[in-house]
Amino acid sequence: EGGVKLIKSGALVTCTHLPYAPFQSKDAAGKVVGFDVALIDLVAKKLSVTQEIVDTPFEGIKSGADLNSGKCDVAAAGMTITDERKQVLDFSDPYFDATQALNTLPGKEVKTLEELKGKRIGVQGGTTGDDYIKAQVKEKSLDLEVVAYKDLAALQQALATNQVAAAVGDLPVWNDYIKANPGKAVVTAGFDTGEQYGFAVKKGNAELLKAVNDAISASRTDGTYDKIYAEWIGE
Ligand code: GLN
Incomplete structure (x- = not known):
């Protein structure tokens, strides 16, 4: 994917705050799964890397601190897009109401x-x-x-x-x-x-933001979004 820089080679590192089912929670085997995880997996796939998830308090996620310090590339935490948060984060297109x-x-x-x-x-x-x-x-x-x-x-x-x-x-x-x-x-x-929930990247990371938005929009077009919705949210 042209121009996307990631903090760790071979990985797309996601910050989230557990538990937040059905968006992110641990399954019986301790693996973090959920609606957000499945969508960000699509971004990782597009970038030919593997998603790696970091569980961290919500405060550091919404304040931009974790993205700014290089703890993660993307924030995926059932996080609502707000004007205040837009000052310190760049949000993807909305993916959930x-x-x-x-x-x-x-x-x-x-x-x-x-x-x-x-x-x-x-x-x-x-x-x-x-x-x-x-x-x-x-x-x-x-x-x-x-x-x-x-x-x-x-x-x-x-x-x-x-x-x-x-x-x-x-x-x-x-x-x-x-x-x-x-x-x-x-x-x-x-x-x-x-x-409306949005994923977030560090302010100014336009390349990664585009990859996230492209993955969301492709998933809506090809039916993957609906499949993920049915699996995690249901009717
Ligand atoms: N959607 C809520 C918010 O953004 C809660 C997010 C969360 O607790 N992970 O504030």
């Missing part, structure tokens, strides 16, 4: 933030769900304690063990959790934040 979901334990359904008055609500720290809830609390002067967890697993555990009355996060991820763990949670409401 998402909204925010409000989740509770079955039998403890609440459908609005107002109903959670005086209670604790969990979010994943540094994510768009975290930003959304904090903005709502401020805007509507809600009496709500927002508790931020370091990753999705910690947030889901907090909900399962009643440390929070509700949890907010990306809908596709909570749908996947509920599919895999029936009865552990229910989606009670959606907040239509109109989010």
